[in-house]
Amino acid sequence: MHFTINGTVHEAEPDIRASLLDVLREHVGLTGTKKGCDRGQCGACTILVNGRRINSCLTLAVMHQDDDILTIEGIGSADNLHPLQAAFVKHDGYQCGYCTPGQICSAVGMLDEVKKGWASHVSADLDSVTLDGPEISERMSGNLCRCSAYPNIVDAISEVAGA
Numbered sequence: 001m002h003f004t005i006n007g008t009v010h011e012a013e014p015d016i017r018a019s020l021l022d023v024l025r026e027h028v029g030l031t032g033t034k035k036g037c038d039r040g041q042c043g044a045c046t047i048l049v050n051g052r053r054i055n056s057c058l059t060l061a062v063m064h065q066d067d068d069i070l071t072i073e074g075i076g077s078a079d080n081l082h083p084l085q086a087a088f089v090k091h092d093g094y095q096c097g098y099c100t101p102g103q104i105c106s107a108v109g110m111l112d113e114v115k116k117g118w119a120s121h122v123s124a125d126l127d128s129v130t131l132d133g134p135e136i137s138e139r140m141s142g143n144l145c146r147c148s149a150y151p152n153i154v155d156a157i158s159e160v161a162g163a
Contacts, residue, residue, distance in 0.1 A: 006074025
């Protein structure tokens with residue numbers, strides 16, 4: 001099977017029952033995406049598929065052969081941080097760091113959703129979304145942080161959203 005991950009075609013021969021998360025980590029060697037709960041409840045495995053954020057532990061890899069897959073490794077590098085990565089460092093939004101790849105991938109997807117005008121459950125106005133603390137918290141609610149760095153994560157996202 002061929003997968004386009006971070007703009008590069010990768011070949012893998014996983015079991016047809018393998019999750020996309022397992023293929024990324026075990027067959028392709030991209031270990032930035034983390035396995036947390038393996039049940040879609042923590043968000044540590046969040047990646048972007050065709051620009052939309054998904055929990056990679058909940059989807060079969062065979063379903064994504066023709067998709068554009070973006071993981072944390074494709075978002076930025078040590079030499080060229082994505083603005084969200086830099087903001088997470090600045091605001092100490094990473095603490096232990098385990099959830100950070102999923103948080104950043106989710107935030108990238110969330111900012112794109114806001115740019116497209118998609119409302120959330122707490123959006124006060126369906127025509128114009130204001131990205132304030134409660135709005136960011138609602139949109140990021142699928143990503144858990146056991147270190148409780150939520151205020152710092154919201155500050156980091158707020159900084160990038162306002163830029």
